[in-house]
Amino acid sequence: MTDAEDRLAVAERAASAGSRVAAESYGRGIDVETKSGKTDVVTEADRRTQRRVIEVIREEHPDDAIVGEEEDELKTVPDEGDAWVIDPIDGTNNYVRNIPIWTTSVAAVRDGEPLAAVNDCPALDTTFVAGPDGARRDGEPVSVSDRSDxxxxxxxxxxxxxxxxxxxxxxxxxxxxxxxxxxxxxxxxxxxxxxxxxxxxxxxxxxxxxxxxxxxxxxxxxxxxxxxxxxxxxxxxxxxxxxxxxxxxxxxxxxxxxxxxxx
Structure with a gap:
């Protein structure tokens, strides 16, 4: 297994584990807090999910930098070295309104450039993945639209x-x-x-x-x-x-x- 393949496998495990944590509270009337504005919302599910994602990453890559939306993780991507970029629930406004368009996102980055990425969308029963062999949705290869007009x-x-x-x-x-x-x-x-x-x-x-x-x-x-x-x-x-x-x-x-x- 190449390094990029290894990091994709870790990203898949971490995103899957995190999305399961998020899904446990989805549709259950979880308390909502605001951050920088009335539409910038966060829940305890966001924080729990991010912690679970980090736990899985740390099992394999304990020394890598972590960039995460919540809590005290880094807020910018390092230009050097290995890092992981996490959004525990991207689409929290949808999440708290019971709209199923949200995802747990994990990307592996080296020297500022992504190597592997996963967006796990449990409420849609869909997972998007990008790694050395291209992009996939639910395991099937995908490509961008060929429309030109x-x-x-x-x-x-x-x-x-x-x-x-x-x-x-x-x-x-x-x-x-x-x-x-x-x-x-x-x-x-x-x-x-x-x-x-x-x-x-x-x-x-x-x-x-x-x-x-x-x-x-x-x-x-x-x-x-x-x-x-x-x-x-x-x-x-x-x-x-x-x-x-x-x-x-x-x-x-x-x-x-x-x-x-x-x-």
Missing amino acids: PETFAVAPTIWWGFDRRDEYAAVLSALVERFGDVRRYGSAQVTLGMVAAGSLEAAVSTVDPNPWDTVAGVHMVRRAGGTVTDLDGDRWRHDSEGIVASNGEAHDELLAALRDAA
């Missing part, structure tokens, strides 16, 4: 805009509606990126600077499925980039132009 594209705005940036969100929506066939928003960036990788969506975009736990795993999936992911300037996306534009690569320039027009 923007007027047939389904584009998802993702990474939510705060109350002080809703005019910007409205401008992005307007620019997308004018150029592309359909616009949809799912409330989980990682699940949305998995859908791009699997060809269900043509693109996912945001002008908001994303957190690594919301994006790193899904970005790796899109790329391993043959897609393109850049920042708002069209440069190759990385964990500290400005905004995100993930697509099947067929009309990426049109997506960039739409976001520039919305600025």
Whole structure:
């Protein structure tokens, strides 16, 4: 087993173990707390899930850095060395509303670049995986959509805009509606990126600077499925980039132009 294969296996075990913890409280009226704003919510299930994910990783890689959304883990991805990027429940707003679009996300990273990634979505009974052999959904190989006509594209705005940036969100929506066939928003960036990788969506975009736990795993999936992911300037996306534009690569320039027009 290669190192990348080993890390993918660990990511799969960790995401599966964590998602089982999250699923135990799903739909059970768990208490909800807020963090930076009224729509930035967290539950004890988030914290328990992250702890379980870390426990599994530490069994095999006790010295690696951990980047996690909750508690006192790192909040930025190291540019050197091995690290793991965790979102215990990506889509907590969906989770607390009993909407099944949420996931436990785990990515293995080396020197700032992902090696393996898993988004385990128990309420959807779906798992997205990216590793040395490409991208898979529920064990089956997937690839990005082959649509090339923007007027047939389904584009998802993702990474939510705060109350002080809703005019910007409205401008992005307007620019997308004018150029592309359909616009949809799912409330989980990682699940949305998995859908791009699997060809269900043509693109996912945001002008908001994303957190690594919301994006790193899904970005790796899109790329391993043959897609393109850049920042708002069209440069190759990385964990500290400005905004995100993930697509099947067929009309990426049109997506960039739409976001520039919305600025």
